[in-house]
Amino acid sequence: MKLSVKVDYACRVLVQLARMDGREGLAHIEELARIEAVPATYLVQILGELRNGGLITSRRGKQGGYALARPPAAISLLDIVTLIEGDVLDLGGAAEGASGKRVAQAWREVRAVLAAKCAEVTLEKLAAKAGGEMYYI
Amino acid sequence: MKLSVKVDYACRVLVQLARMDGREGLAHIEELARIEAVPATYLVQILGELRNGGLITSRRGKQGGYALARPPAAISLLDIVTLIEGDVLDLGGAAEGASGKRVAQAWREVRAVLAAKCAEVTLEKLAAKAGGEMYYI
DNA sequence: ATCGACTTTGACAGAGAGTTTCACAAGGCG
């Protein structure tokens, strides 16, 4: 049960997009990547997934760039994790064997709680200025 | 965020131990492994970790075997996961970079909720007979 | 002592994560 670096990167860049609340070009993203100590080429790939998943939009050519597809209040950690990892808690083939069904049921309950909590945390809350130094480029 | 097979195996074997509530020999464990479709040699290794972590006790020689170290009500999913994986939700180095602190704080809250829920689910509840076919050897 | 039963260690294949590279596609502008 480990939070992947990928999800972490995705969250961070989305928070930045939420704060900017405008269209941000690749050049800007790359600068951001340097500041956040994230490999830029990887970040760009993640951006692609976020776009395919409908969380952000992009435009090519001059004046191109990325922007949130919805208001920050309408994007939660749950959206991000399920998009990037497929599920907040992947049970694998946990329902096999003698006590498998019972144990799997317990994990399903845990997953429900986890998903509910993740759905509560929106980009709006994450991007709120209050408390914690934010980096302005 | 994936539940590892190892944790799943550990949960299942612990549920079985909770149900038996006596000392179970390796021979029995291996039969159990066959029934649960778990590689016996791996299961034995996991048993070793559970023992080192203090969740079960073992005895060698004739009349040897494994037993829970505490009453089933005093062992929860939280105990099992933290013992096997180190943490219910490993944040990695998520606190770096510009928005890192903020995002990490959010995940810490999520982790707290997750841990609380896992702590609620005890072996006693999992081993309860009510509802769901249990496998008796 | 010795046999039965648990313990430890090491090796290994495969999968997946994180990263890099490179060639391609598309919008703007002269």
Next chain:
DNA sequence: CGCCTTGTGAAACTCTCTGTCAAAGTCGAT
């Protein structure tokens, strides 16, 4: 049109870790 900027997509590579197996080791009861 043709070029330049900016984003897209896919492949390949390294590294770590998980799940698995096997074999030699150690302890305890009788």
